[in-house]
Amino acid sequence: MILARMVQDIKKRPIAFFAMVFLVILGIELGLWQLRRADYKIRLSQDIEEKSTLPFLNANAKDWSIDQALYHRLQASGYWIAKEGIWLENRTHPLGKDPKTGITTGFNLLMPFRLEGQDNKILWVNRGWAPRNFNELNVVPQLTTSSEKVMIEGVVFPDGGKTLQLSHQTENHASDGLKIKENLKLDEEQQVHQWAQLPFVLRQTNSKMSEALDQTLPTVNMGVNTHYGYAFQWFALAVMTFLFWAITAYRKISQSLR
Secondary structure (H helix, E strand, C coil), rough: CCCHHHHHHHHCCCHHHHHHHHHHHHHHHHHHHHHHHHHHHHHHHHHHHHHCCCCEEEEECEEEEEEEEHHEEEEECCCCCCHHEEEEEEEECCCCCCCCCCEEEEEEEHHHHHCCCCCEEEEEEEEEECCCCCCCCCCCCCCCCCCCCEEEEEEECCCCCCCCCCCCCCCCCCCCCEECCCCHHHHHHHHHCCEEEEEEEEEECCCCCCCEEEEECCCCCHHHHHHHHHHHHHHHHHHHHHHHHHHHHHHHHHHHHH
């Protein structure tokens, strides 16, 4: 009897029913997406940890593809192209917050590195993170970059990290004269400079400028618990939406039977 009345209620209020179904499906899908993100970060963290025990790859030895080098440790010898460096803004500290200053947001310094013996091939290097001065937004640390041949090492990442870019960025420069950008687009840099470059970014770990730039590697599985928390909230929303609809419908049917 009640089931038949609920079917009649659905026919009378189809918009409410379909809105409930939509919200339930949406909540479940978003919850599952958060679980997939958590699983991805866990697997990625395990992959990086496993590759951190393998010997260093030599960037000067061959033309590495991203599949061959991704998340491996890599060494390279060559020369910095300091004048083409780029400060990427709105970058969160690799640990979420700088343990020294408590600042969360700053810059990453990305700089092209000309590989020795690789027909002038370029490797983009993330040299580290620096906090942002929110009283003087474009002020960055004054760094001295060697013009001589150097050996660098680090871990290979697919890019320099990405932030949401809502519009085309206007030309902006830091206090040291280098460009400030929101994102580094490898294909775009290759077109602009007309040079050959490797299809990934090296996060440097062996710089002696530890006081100026923080070279802490990001903790990839950071935020896994946050994903689990969001997943719970979305699943809870789906359940609450269904219960609200079901209880409301039941009350209306109960009142009509009196």
